[in-house]
Structure formats: structure tokens, C-alpha cells
Amino acid sequence: MSTFSFISPTTWRCAPCNGELQPEKVNVSYMGSIFTVELMVCPSCGFVLIPEDLALGKMHAVEQLLEDK
Amino acid sequence: MEQQLLRTLEATCIQEELPFCTAACPLHVDVRGFMACLAKGDERGARRVLDRTMPFADIVGRICDEPCRQACKRSEVGDPLAVAALERHCVTSTAAVLKLTKLPDREGKVVFFGSGLASMTAALDLARKGRSATILTTEREIGGSLRRLGEERLPLAVLDAAVEQLGSYGVNIIFDCQMDAEFIEYTLNFYDAVFMDRDWSAIDDFCLDCRHPNPLSLAVARPGCFTGGGTGPNGYSVIRQVEEGRRAALSIERYLQKVSLTAGREREGACATRLFTDITSIEPLSVIAPADPAAGYTVEEAAREAARCLQCQCLECVKQCAFLQAFKEYPKTLVRKIYNNQAVVQGTRTANTMINSCSLCGQCTLICPHQFPMAEVCVTTRQSMVLDATMPPSAHEFALQDMAFSLGSEAAMLRHQPGKSSSRFLFYPGCQLAGSAPDLVEKTYLHLTRHLHDGVGLMLGCCGIPAHWSGRQELFAATMEEFCTAIQENGNPLIITACSSCYVTFKEFAPQLQIRSLWQILEEIGLPAGKRAPLSQPMTIHDPCGVRKEPEIRASVRNIAGQLGMNVAEQPFSGELTDCCGFGGLMQFANGPLGEQAAERKARRSSLDSLAYCAMCRDNLAASGHRVAHLLDYCFPGEGLADPLLRPNPGFSGRHENRARLKAQLLASLWQETSALPLEHKRIALDIAPQVRELMEKRLILEEDLQKVLLHAELSGRFLEDPHTGHRLANHRPVRVTYWAEYEVRDSGYRVYNAYSHRMILPERKTA
Known part of the structure; x- marks a missing residue:
């Protein structure tokens, strides 16, 4: 399965690690389905950034789709 | 939903019933569609409507005896539509638009004695179905009685064109036949079926049988023989020739296919309709007559006359319902979509949101001429979705958590009146009044205690109706049982409800309880005396x-x-x-958006x-x-x-807060009880701008959800930070939803700039 990418430069930095977020492939899941997506992540602690537009846009659409499956 | 139930429900909705004109027309011409085209000046579109149903639109359109006009709903508010005159206008000003298709030739040879309009119709219909059709006539022309209507009503050139039309479908016409009984008998040996057109006056000399055909099939005693047309008790009717020709053609087709000649033919020909069309707010309008009666309608006059058509349909429920309008459905189409949605095994159930969007309010059922049970259909569908685990989790989760909060330790309580050990009455304000106006709950309760004797208890909680609405039967039953047990343990007091939803819920699902509405009680005991601002505005x-x-x-x-x-x-x-x-x-x-609408x-x-x-x-x-x-x-x-x-x-957060505060305040002031300490996250002080509050309301995010995010972030030290703005961004997933808050730490607490959520689960963080 191809990896969807939602990476874009961000001014958010990981506070405890004091580092920049970097593109990384991570697994997200809902209703038993797992997707590999590329997101902005803190490379040391793994904090994943989900920006507002992604949460309310594409991610919400996929959630709805899975709920209707 | 069982298929039989689907059929019953579909039949309950009458929106797709034939309009009155079409039902009265033996051919079921779509007069409503014809009028709609003419009204917008679409003459070719109007002609297409006629071509689709009329076997010889150039003939029938000129001289139809318009039984539809008698049935026209417009006649109840003005004059009926001038259907025949408009049809005449249409066929005289346009050429045929549609040539109906012909199926490949098949076995089955049919002969037609007589060449009146009934024979012509039957021969054309059967030729189109691929049957071999031969018309035998003693005359030199076709048309029978049609030829004697006069050039003005029906130009003979139109009949000549009909001969060509029949020829183009392969109908064989033999003129100048010398017919006697022997010839007929001999001819019948070569054909599989026969039609006797009673417009041929000599027919009775040859076929005594033909006087008594079966009214449904037009079959006579001899197998394969059918008859129709001619002059009836009310004279010569053009539409009757076409109707009987068409009916006989269908019978012959059935005969050739060796199936029942009569089964399922009730709706052929003029029939009853159950359509309802409301005319209470329709302005009466008189007929638009052509300025030059001899020339007939102009295009513009025809459009004006056709525009008087009411375009009869029902849609009574849809006219009032935001839900049906939003989904562009009427009950018949809606229930079919629900049925199909439930039948999906693998794939997307596209009707889930629709099923969960009905308010179950019952307005449509009351408006419907046949009481379509929309709420019942939607709620039972939701119940089965819950049972087979196809209910989308996000649809009702927030509301069910709100209900759990109202029933939980922070908001729910049950006490006898202070100083009493039993209750004859029990005030039940309901979760929403407690959430909206807690002060009014307290004032109302005190008023009741002053005017009702033998103890007025107080119960804060939720009647459980959200569980029922969301299809959670088990949860609803458990909630109701717990409520009933509590009532019983407190000596079965008379329950006084302030909320009408609680009232009807208890009345329907716990009929053994005594319930009265607060309004009935207030009417009896009176209102508190005191000064009120005068209310003059209506x-x-x-x-x-x-x-x-x-x-x-x-x-x-x-x-x-x-x-x-x-x-x-x-x-x-x-x-x-x-x-x-x-x-x-x-x-x-x-x-959400539909709720706002x-x-x-x-x-x-x-x-x-x-x-x-x-x-x-x-x-x-x-x-x-x-x-x-x-x-x-x-x-x-x-x-x-x-x-x-x-x-x-107050919004969702405000209602939570109000319910919790109401309980704490009443316990302290009336019962001298102290409540438990507030939960840890409740100590997080938030400063939320009104526009952010509005976003949270739409996104179903509670203040409490953000308090948990902030508590979690600040305790764990895990959050993102924007060095330019100094804002922090953190998330937390207390149960199934991940909440995000963008905020700033201030001396007085936390200033919130944004809040959003998702249900997708993120990976666990890496351990150091």
C-alpha cells in the first residue's frame, strides 16, 4: 500500500526534546484499519503533529468512510 | 428490514401515485410532464411526452376526447386545463420527436380484421414487439370511423402518414378484401391470434362471440381471438379505440407467450389514484382561451394555459421537514435507501448519516395523508445498526457521554424534601433545564415545596431518551429500569416533569408510574406572587x-x-x-449543520x-x-x-457546568451536605475567547476535554512549542477521541487559541 504524505514545514518544535519536527512514516489506525502515513514527527520522542486542517479534513473524511464500512 | 415491510412502507407513501389526469387517461399519458414542457415553451419536449405514450400522436393529439379533463385538480380552483386543445396545438405545430424502437422479429403472426383506430393501435403495438401483423380491410383506406370526422378535425393526410408509420414497423395492410364467413374462417388457419375491430360494422355478421369480450383481456370465447373498439353506449370515443387496441395487443402478447391473460392488469386503462395534492393556498385561475379559436393556441398562449397546471404531487411532509429537504427524499425513496443500506455486506453504507439525521419528531407522520411512520422506521433501523455493529461510533457518542454525565455522580441526585422522610411528589426538572437554567430549577423546586404538601422530593438526572434515540436498546432499558427502581424505593411519588421529552418518555416506557407535567401542576397551584415587568410585546x-x-x-x-x-x-x-x-x-x-437548519x-x-x-x-x-x-x-x-x-x-460545556453546580449548590443550601472535591483537571483555569468557544461547540469539544489535555501536557511536559508566538500545542486521548489544544501559559491560567479533535489513533510515543 502506498504511503500518503502530509508533511509540510512547521514552526512547531518539540518542547521537551527541544528539536525540530521531521517527516517520518508512522502507522495510524481506526476501526481496525491501519494506514502508514508520512507526518511531521519529533525524531527523538516520536510526538506526532496532526495539524488542524488535516484533522478536520482528510483524516475526518477517512474516519467517516471507515465508520460507514 | 424485511422486504415485505419495505413494500408496505413504500406503498404507504403516495408521492409516486399517478397524478389525477394520468390516472384518468386510459393510456396514462404524462399530462403533468406535457404541461411542464409547454409552460416553459419547450414544444419539442411536450411532443416527446405524447410520442412516448400515444400510438399515433398526430391523430390522437388532434381529436382526443380528454377524459383527463374531468379529473383535473385545477377544476377545484378555477377551470380544468384545456388538455385536448393544448395537445392539438402541440401536434399541429411540431413534427414527431420520438420514433419508438422495434424489437427484432419473433414468431407469432397476428391478423386484424377491420382497420379502425383500435386495429391500427393493436397492430402497431404488436409490430413493435416483433410480431408479424397483418391488417385486412374491405375498404380502400385505413381509419374506419376516423375518416368521417371531417378534414377540419382530422385531415386525411394525417391518416396517410399513419399508413406510412405502420409500414415502417412492418405492418402489412391488405385493402379491398372481399370478406365473408368462409374467408375469415380460412384466414384464421394461417395466424396464431386474431383481433376483430368492432369499428368495422360488419363484424357482428361474422362473429357473434365478439359482443361479449372479457372486459380485462378483451378475449372472446374462441382461443386466440380478441375484440375491441367501435361505437359504445356513449357513441364513438377516440381514446376508447386506442385503449382497447392497446389492451388487446397486450392480451395477444400474453396469449402468444402462454401466460395469464388477466393477472396483474388492474392498473391498465383509467384507474384510481391515491395521490393527495393540497390546494388550500392555490389561487383560482380561469382557462386561457386562444385569441383566435379557429387557429388554436399560439406558443405563448399555450405556455400560459399550461402554466395553470398545478403539477400535482403530494410532498406534504417534505414541505415542512428540514431533514427530508436536506436529503432530497420523500418517504418512499428514503425507505428504499434505508433498505439498501442495510443490505450492504461489503462496501460503504452511504445512508448512515441520513438514518441518523431524522429528529424522530413525528411531524411528517401527522401531516401525511397515510401516516407514514418515519420516526419508527428510523429508530428501529438505528436499533438494528447497533445490534449488527454497523452504527458509526461518532454519530451519538458525544450525546451519550452527555447523558452519562447527567446520570453520573457529578450531576445526578435524589433526595426527599429537606426535613421529610418521604415524598408524595417528586420534581424531575430533566437534564436540559438543569443545564440551561439551574437557577430556575431551584426556584421552581422551592415554589413546589411551598404549595404541595406531604413532601416534594427532587431528582436530578436524565430520562435516558438519548439512548433510545440512538438505537441503544440495552442502555435505554437499563436506564429506565434504574429510574423505576429508584422511584419505587422512594414510595412511588407522583413525578412532576418540567421537560416534555421526559414526560412522554416515562409515559410511553414506564406507564406504571404516575407522572404529571410541571405546567399542569403550576396551573393548579398558581404562580408565585410578586412584581413582574409588564409584558406588552406579542x-x-x-x-x-x-x-x-x-x-x-x-x-x-x-x-x-x-x-x-x-x-x-x-x-x-x-x-x-x-x-x-x-x-x-x-x-x-x-x-450538526442540519441541526442548525x-x-x-x-x-x-x-x-x-x-x-x-x-x-x-x-x-x-x-x-x-x-x-x-x-x-x-x-x-x-x-x-x-x-x-x-x-x-x-450556555453551550455543551456550560450545561455540564450548570448541572454539576446545581447539584453542589442545592445539596449545600437545602440539605447541608458538602460535595466531593472537584476532579483534578477541573482546577485548570481556562481563558477561552468567544470565537474559540463557538468552534468548540460546533466541534463537540467540552471545556473539560481541554482541561484534561492541558493537565496531561503540563504534568508530562510533552507538548509542542512555537518559538515565534510562544504558543503550545498538546493532545490527549481520554477515551476514543484525541483532543488538541493550542494555548499559552499565563499567570492567571491558560489562554486557549484553538481546539480540534480526531478519532484516528496515533502511535504510542517512543520511550526514551
């Missing part, structure tokens, strides 16, 4: 959908408003026809200030920006000058 009452079938409660409310000196002006969609505010059926949770629609029924007596109606109408007060606001006016019409919608 207001309209917005009844909640819960009291649709409770006229006594509605009357009590009006009496109380009268006692308060209120000037109430009724609007047409109150009482049993009242709209839902968007809360019913959990509409606003499953479909429903509230807006209810509010706009009147331009006056609104008086509600359901807390949810009040809050939703207030949220849509309308001036609305609760009846209790006027029964128990506040000390200050605050206008109850301007009281804002």
Missing part, C-alpha cells in the same frame, strides 16, 4: 415536538402565559404540527419574540440568534434587569 409559543400528542399540556402552558398577562400570538406550525428544534432524535449530534426553521415560523417551554428548544433557538425565553423565566423572574429573551445559549 410573543409566539414554540411548542416542543414532545407534546405533539399532549393537548392538555399545551393548554396548560397557554393558561399560564395568560395568567402572566402575556400577549401570545399563535403561528400555524405550533401545537400538534410543531417543528423539532434539532435536538430530537439527536439530529444535531449526527448532523432545523432550529433556524423553527425560529423563523414567526417574526415575533419566542416563548419556549422546553429547555433544549430555548437553547437551540437562542443559539441560532433569536430572541427566545423559557416560560419559567417569566414565572420566576430574576432580581436584576436582565432580559430573559437575551439569555445566551
